[in-house]
Amino acid sequence: MNQLPNVDALSISLDDLLQLRAPSVYLVRVEGDSMQGAGIFSGDLLIVDRQVQAQHGHIIIAAVNGEPLCKRLSLEHGQIVLRPENKKYPARYIIEGDSFEVWGVVSHSVRSH
Template sequence: MNVTILGPLAEAGIQLPLYSHSVPAGFPSPAADHIEQKISLDELLNIRAPHMYLVRISGDSMQGAGIFDGDLAVVDKSIDAKHGHIVIGCVNNEPTCKRLCLRDSRVVLMAENTDYPARHILEGEEYTTWGVVTFSVRSHD
């Protein structure tokens, strides 16, 4: 799975209505027109520039984690990556999106699709974590 860095996010934005009622995916509710407050997508996605950035995901290796080809991922550089986090990692100058697994001080990048093998970081390879994926955004067009 490859990623395309889109750049840093700017703080502040327009505020959108947040409805107090959850919207069912089944039958509509008659009480669905209550606005609780206004929020911005910055607040909703917990975007705190300048340590946040967006990447566009390509490929299907993370579909088991709900991240699909073409999705935007919100990445936080300020979070210390831990075992189990989904990260943007860079192996030998090639960025990738994978689940971070730490095994006896070894780094293994795991796909969330059984069609892809684990990527063990070998001695002599360069690896850097570029941030932890906190949200993914998908267009439904």
Template sequence: MSVTILGPVATGGHTLPLYSFHVPAGFPSPAADHIEKHISLDELFDIRAPHVYLVKIGGDSMQGAGIYSGDLVIVDRSLDASHGDIVIAAINSEPVCKRLHRSENAVILMSENPKYPPRYVMEGDELVIWGVVKYSVRDHDNA
């Protein structure tokens, strides 16, 4: 799996309409056309620059977590990564997106696809956690 750092998210932005109904997967209701309020994607995704940045994901090793090749992930570098978090990290200078597993005896970077084995962080390896993945955004035209 590869990652491409796209950079920090700028502050500010435009608000978008939020409709107060759930969108059915079938036929829309003609009565469901009023706006409840306007929201900001900055607020919705809890984006607070400069410690939040975007990363484009390449590869299929995180499909089990709902992160697919081509997705954008919103990463918060102000959070301390905990056991079970999905992280953007560098292992020996190679950037990866993996689930972090920590125990008393080991640190493991886990894929969410059974095709890929766990990556144990060994003595002598350099592991740098760049941030915790908070959200993913998918382009359905390229799915």
């Protein structure tokens, strides 16, 4: 019969590994399938950092006209475009009159099995 290794030797702090103790970090649960191509699925927990400056290519949590969403940030010819990672959904262009606020940059995802 196989014995399990000594648990003490395998102890890992997820708080330390994922920097969950940082005051700028929070968790959000995903609803929907618009980010499947990035490996983010409905029900996953995302670890989001408010202190990271959002840049082109980052996956972000944002609000557009008060609606929260998770998309890939794209800066195209001076225009902000929020792109899903699922071809079923169109890109969301931020246009004049839209309220747009970045709530943080996604650093990790956690999935239950």
